[in-house]
Amino acid sequence: MDLIEKANDEGLRRMLAADPVLVDVVPAAKAIAALDDKRILLHAGPPIDWERMCGPMRGAVAGAAVFEGWVASLGDAEELAASGNMVLHPNHHFDAVGPMTGITTASMPVMVVENRAFGNCAYCTINEGLGKVMRFGGNDAEVIKRLRWLRDVLGPVMGVALRDTGGIALKGLVARGLAMGDEMHQRNVACSGLLLRALAPSLARTAADTSALAEVLAFIGGNDQFFLNIAMAMGKAMMDPVRNIDGCTVVTAMSRNGTDFGIRVSASGDDWFTAPVEMPQGLYFPGFSEADANPDMGDSTIVETIGLGGFAMGAAPAVAGFVGAGAASEAAGYTKMMAEITLRQNPEWTIPAMDYIGVPTGIDIRLVVDTGIAPTINTGIAHKEPGIGQVGAGIVRAPMKCFEDAVRAFAKSIGVA
């Protein structure tokens, strides 16, 4: 159908023309004006109310309320949330994304990625590291203390340094990361190192307090997943200009809140197509099993939406073992399978080990439903109880119902029955 082909060409053109640049770190309320109001909290995934939230997300909501000083205790925070006096919205509704629970509140620092080809910006909080962290539902004193350090030390230091650089262009950096074995979802070792290398001169030049600088360098250097949140903001900045193209069947967002999985499609703008989220299949840290796991969660699937993560598994065979996807030689198979449901390869993001094919780009809801192949997502696994944290990593499939409903709605919208 000519309308769809032309619309999808335009969608792909916008995706591939994107120029994402990491430009700043600012308090979330400075980037997202709505957070200036009291007791507004953003979360991962499609819309959800407190009653339907899973354990880790409730834990993170409660921890964030304590962090912001809205209440004195976690118990008070739960009462506040249950009373309806805390306003909950998806990150995606405010140009933002967040990993796992994805909680974003007013004073949390967010990294700013500007898409210079289209003039829009997207935001994501700073990666807290592994273990007991808020993105996995952690909410005790140790978690809150780290968040305060991110707010008071790392965020401001990194923001000043980024402004000094004039911005760090991300497309080329990601291309190098792919060649060095990253897929930007469960492996960000190379890109985290490349980012630090690009940022270090400005950090050294602008940091007034050398002991704070040493802490910042140690934190970034010690966190292999530091770049994940930057890749996510990049993905959001790349995909937002693809929204609202009449006739375009390209997926512009995939996201999960631990209860529902949701997708957005270009032609249907801000509508969500949702289905119950699935349980990741993967490997567990010692002492944990599937019985401990929470269903899939987070806005991080924005990286699969732009052709990275599970779609770029062929670039990162080490990840296949880490997420329990089989032998390293099977990694390329995932990338080839994702090519069945996408419209193009990205010529700027290639996989050397696969004869430099480009990562599969532009998920087409028609191809997903026609082939029966659901997008493959590499993901972390959170404990189902709040406050414990990450217990493993694995692979999960997007529920087919989201895509089937999207196809039906799209067909109806253009008068096809």
Next chain:
Amino acid sequence: MPSLEIEALLDEEIIVINIGLPMFARNLDELGIKVIEVDWSPPASGDSELAHLLSRLGT
């Protein structure tokens, strides 16, 4: 009566391309016959309503 071409074909080594149920390929494999299996499933996993819509939408 099979045609001469078919008879000649069966005199040579047979390589089968199987599209559909994997069981067919397994049976032939157990008989020592080479089988190339095509990973195929009906459009829209056999949902005729969705398959019809998709055909109208250009897939």
